[in-house]
Amino acid sequence: MHWVFYSTVSWIIITYYITTMKKNEIIKGIIIYLVSIVLISFLAGIIVTNMKLITVTHDKIKYLDLLLKRVIVTPFLLLSLVSKYNELGTYLKKAALAVLLLILFLIIEYIDIKMQLYTYIKWNILFSILLNSFYIFTALVINKYFYVIEKWGEHR
Amino acid sequence: MNHYYYLFSGNVLYTLVLLSFYIFVFFLPKRFPPAITLIFILFGIAVGRFWDQVLGTPSIDFYDVHKSGKLDLLDIILYIAYGPPSYFMIYFFDKFKLKKQHLIFYITTWSLISVGFELLGDKLQVFNYKNGYQLIYSFPIYLVTFSILFILYYKLNKLKGEG
Numbered sequence: 001m002h003w004v005f006y007s008t009v010s011w012i013i014i015t016y017y018i019t020t021m022k023k024n025e026i027i028k029g030i031i032i033y034l035v036s037i038v039l040i041s042f043l044a045g046i047i048v049t050n051m052k053l054i055t056v057t058h059d060k061i062k063y064l065d066l067l068l069k070r071v072i073v074t075p076f077l078l079l080s081l082v083s084k085y086n087e088l089g090t091y092l093k094k095a096a097l098a099v100l101l102l103i104l105f106l107i108i109e110y111i112d113i114k115m116q117l118y119t120y121i122k123w124n125i126l127f128s129i130l131l132n133s134f135y136i137f138t139a140l141v142i143n144k145y146f147y148v149i150e151k152w153g154e155h156r
Numbered sequence: 157m158n159h160y161y162y163l164f165s166g167n168v169l170y171t172l173v174l175l176s177f178y179i180f181v182f183f184l185p186k187r188f189p190p191a192i193t194l195i196f197i198l199f200g201i202a203v204g205r206f207w208d209q210v211l212g213t214p215s216i217d218f219y220d221v222h223k224s225g226k227l228d229l230l231d232i233i234l235y236i237a238y239g240p241p242s243y244f245m246i247y248f249f250d251k252f253k254l255k256k257q258h259l260i261f262y263i264t265t266w267s268l269i270s271v272g273f274e275l276l277g278d279k280l281q282v283f284n285y286k287n288g289y290q291l292i293y294s295f296p297i298y299l300v301t302f303s304i305l306f307i308l309y310y311k312l313n314k315l316k317g318e319g
Contacts, residue, residue: 023315026315027191027192027195027312027315028191030195031191031194031195031198034195034198034199034201034202035198037202037205037206038198038201038202038205041202041205041206041209042205042227042232042235044209045209045227049226049227050226050227050228056213056214057215058214058215059215060215060216063213063215067209067210070209149190149191149194150189150190150191152190
């Protein structure tokens with residue numbers, strides 16, 4: 001059941017992003033994607049193996065679902081956020097979108113706990129809010145300052 | 157532990173030597189815009205960490221990086237050091253204007269070089285294989301990874317052509 005859920009959700013998210021992305025944002029999207037999966041995997045490693053705040057499942061299929069979340073679901077949701085964020089006119093709408101995504105991340109995390117993909121040891125929802133806010137913040141910072149990388153190339 | 161001994165231990169030197177390849181990234185003549193260079197470097201880091209998550213997970217646990225199962229600073233530096241090799245791979249392919257017909261030979265050669273580096277890492281206890289994992293199993297993983305890198309390269313080239 002969890003495998004069906006995660007593979008379906010992954011397909012929906014990827015298909016949604018690919019069908020709505022703009023061609024001129026592909027390169028920025030790739031950078032956001034790669035930075036996201038590096039950050040997510042490093043922080044997951046620190047939280048799980050070093051600080052032991054969360055234990056992850058030892059079941060191979062459930063761990064695959066967790067990998068799908070780290071490599072597909074979370075990064076592509078961030079990409080979709082950035083894509084929609086740039087279209088919105090007012091900062092209120094942009095803030096509302098970021099909050100909506102944060103709530104979506106928390107809902108997914110709740111489902112993960114129910115499906116026993118991982119277990120909180122010394123972790124709580126506040127830490128999840130902080131962590132997911134950090135991911136959203138990073139994606140939005142790259143979105144905002146991507147032009148710096150592009151301009152750097154032009155001036156050299 | 158004596159800090160000087162630690163700094164010159166094999167696994168630390170291996171990591172620092174790999175990291176020093178960033179010097180070449182900065183000083184080689186530029187062939188790509190900075191954003192594209194960043195993509196190729198990030199690809200190396202992301203894929204290195206991805207495979208370690210897949211193969212080093214507790215349920216599979218084929219190896220540990222730097223002896224401990226934890227993610228310490230030296231591990232993070234090692235992952236960051238994976239960036240330049242993937243960049244160089246694309247750089248030299250582009251520089252010498254190699255064609256698609258050369259890809260099989262080129263990717264195979266780089267995969268063999270990567271296995272060689274990994275063998276050196278094994279001898280220096282950077283990688284510690286467990287539960288039956290053998291170095292040669294990494295070879296097809298490199299083939300697949302580098303193939304994806306070249307798919308990315310050709311897609312970005314196509315975008316550049318359309319832009």
